[in-house]
Amino acid sequence: MKKVATAFLAISLLATTPVFAAEQESNPIQQEEGMIEQGENQELTVDEIMAQQGMKSALESFYDKFPQTKTYEISGSKIKKIENDKEKNVIQLFLESDEKKSFVLEFDIETEKITEYTQAVSNIPKSELPGKVQASLDKVYSLSPEVKDLKLYDSVMYFSTIKGEEELKKYRFSFNESGKMAEGKTTDKELSITFDETGKTLHFDFEKLPLVNLEGNTKEEKAQDLLKRLYGEEANEYKIKKVNELPKDDPNYKDHKDFIRGTIVFMPISSEKNPILVGFNIKNELTMSQETTRDFLEDFGLL
Template sequence: MKKVAAAFLAISLLATTPVFAAEQESDPIQQEEGMIEQGENQELTVDEIMAQKGMKSALESFYDKFPQAKTYEISGTIIKNEGTSRLKLFIISETESFILDFDQERITNYTQINKIPDVELEGPMIQGILNKIYSLLPEAKDLKRDSSFTQIDNGGKKTYILSFSEDKGLEQSEISSKGLMIHFDETGKIITFDFDSMPLINLKGETKEEKAYELLKQFYGDEAKEYKIKRVNEISENDPNYKDHKDFMRGTIVFTHTSSKEKPILVGFNSEDELTMLQVTTQDFLKE
């Protein structure tokens, strides 16, 4: 399965046009992996982490709020990018993890990540979402669930992420295969729907734009009537990245809501004009 991060990279390529600049929201695990892979970064030992000015006091305050995390493994990386640096902490156990930003002697932001309990996975909200997905992607029923977790930011906002792929064995683990990732909020509203090597069915329409709007109707019901196509963006065939991304993200159809308070929605398509993903993005995506 292609990594979800690759889809976000392809979207960012579309932002190189003078029409707009893109700034994507993605799940924190994918974001941090991407950031750490870039530039010259420095991994810290536990002693080096604790030697940072203000660290002991900051962690004590954090552990007061999450006392169970005192026993978790801690690691840290100084992320250097374009002349700036910041410290990212990872506090991890088998069932729960935290990603923390440390700056100016304090923890400025954190995300709590938990595995979804089996009883919740079998509950009506998640099963209802999966049934809707399976009606559009019947082949997804045969996929194996790779991961399922919730993420809660320090503002209390909770979202869910499920990912699935083919169970092809270790010897074929590097081979691109069918895959699916679903990201949704506490109400069941889809934030990201990303899939690979499977055709969508049961979508009315002849053009990619018509089918994209039908996909919005499937996920958002009557609310889809409030969305209109703002523009269609494509990676130019002359772009050096075109060859690597055309099979799953040659372009995006940008939908905007009649209310400026609502975030835009992107629907991706490949070189065959087949839909490949849907994602709620930020208003910054529309800025020039």
């Protein structure tokens, strides 16, 4: 049960952390490629970063590819993580400008190379959205009558390049009542959703906006209806594998009951597709949905 509680904490962090941070090591769970961070980050000064063996050469090669980043402010931290069952030491670099663009780089201490990087562009104009992303965004408005009253306060396009392979672009949108990013706790109704460039929903967080239009009498039936609305006919390729719930005597129950008291695991028929997790709160209202990996589910006892 401890693993399940830890998994709920990880899912909560993924759902509430801004997308760029969520893709990086500020989050203790990095699902992509089954990588899990171990221990705390060690923040580095600029001098410590540049003193790392091989760093200057690696950055020069990166600057040759992206000349504009030479003027970006740089910060970073040293972390340990597990990749393919092996411990790995890396330095994560954050390159930020006053403009809309930013980068996160991963420097492999052993190979002295930048092995992957993620670039992000904020405040994406609606006119620049791919048609499939716009169509998927329009579907969201049908999930709750209150969604139409929310205002967009943040939008980000980001994509990663890992070992030379460029991944699909992803688009994240955040809405609330005020249309402004709130600091600290707020009573604003809010939702955030992430699509890839094909329009597929990767993550959907609607903790403060219960979806009342879903069909079904049970949380499981409503979760199935949610998948149908988000994925269309593709939802028929997913079946409920397991429902996980935190017991009331669990020390994490109080902190999680209002957001993710439990999860419904949907497994795809095809091994080429990823599982989907749907979270629910103490009222059995659905609060989030996200695509995940089999490794994550197995590591945290959710299967």
